[in-house]
Amino acid sequence: MTSVSGETRRPSSLSALRVILAKDLRVELRTLQSVPAMALFAVTTFVLFRYGLDRESLSGGLAAGVLLATVLFAAILAVNRLFVAERDEGGFDAIRLAPVDGSALLGAKAAALVIYLLLLEAIAVPAFALFFLDSWSGLPPLFGVLLLTDLGLAATGVLISSIAANSRARDLLVPLVLLPLLVPVMIAAANAAQELLAAGGPSYDGVAKWLAVLAFYDMTFAAVGFAVYDYLLED
């Protein structure tokens, strides 16, 4: 058996991120544990809203609230599952034994969560429009709001999910800690979305301001995550 000592090269954080992300997507494609559950949850929730509110169409703040609350709670299903394999199958140890930064794991999990959320929204937003919207003209710009919302959900969700992963109360801990942290995201996203889902067609007044708030929140939590994640990964 030939030795490979000296032949190995410390992979860059970006290539380690790609390796971990590819592994996560492969496992999700094979097991379908997160995205189908999120999509089913979202569509079921729309049905409940439809009959619970007894309304055939929604607009403005109410439409934004129904859509964003549904996306938020569906996201928590995925956040809870993000680190299950790392915790139960030794992924945390395996990745820490490799010469890679912890930030690669953080980035890979955040990217996986954003992909799951985009897939969810590709199903949930048309379903929402079918259930509730008279006009679909606000939907294209709405995807911009949702993308920034997803980045905020991912930056915060990955951090909290990672902290909670080794706790016995993790299923309780994630929503209890995550939801208060996401209040600013939801306020900004709802304010931007309500203009785009206004009854008379989309209006863009004030949307840029709320998008800037979302982007600021996303960058802040991403920076905090990258700054503290190596420390969090240690025992």
Added chain:
Amino acid sequence: MADATSVQKRPDPAIAPTPDAAVELTGLWREFGDRAVLRDLTFAIPAGRTMAVLGPNGAGKTTLLRILATLLRPTAGDVRVLGCALPRDAWRARGRIGFVGHEPLLYRDLTGGENLRFHARLHGLPGGGSERIEALLDRVRMTRRADELVRNLSAGMIQRLAVCRALLHGPELLLLDEPRSHLDPEAASLVEPLVGAAPARTRVIVTHDVDAALAEADLVLALGAGGSVAYAGASSGLSAGDARAIYRGSP
């Protein structure tokens, strides 16, 4: 007949610090809450040598291995692994350590081959390590089962893959926690040459097989109940009877 207390910690030149030590511990303590699991461990392992770690359940053997693997921080004391002070320089040691623990560190929803390719890429093996992976799978006779999901394999097959995973990157320090567990004699004979002594490789082996440990290792660290050192020195300085007495001293 010796009892546990008759096998005393004694200074031994075989475990004294040397410039070429692959592992060097000075006054290592590890506590979980207010319970000390390892107490004041001081020893060194020269590069290329093998140390067997013996001791009853709960003596801290696995904790010691996880500290050496950079997976746990010491509570107090100095730890140097492959010239890197832990935990500060852990990132420099990672990638040079191979670890076979109680968990195989393999994803159950990936195949054996996918798992090994994942680890090879994380360790930066050239070409994704495909040649190395094929060679290792061949050595443990897992080539034909490499495309099966790990969750469908037997414990012995998973252990063979775990050994492949730990050896993929040609580690300088091999940490083995009961590496023969789950292996039948045939599988053990396949794995044995892979994890055996090699001049360029330092090994720390946790085992309950006293006779094998004394035969295989240059050095022995015997931990008593509570993580204190019952014996640390050359394997030739400890009889099998004395080693077994350490187990009888367990609570």
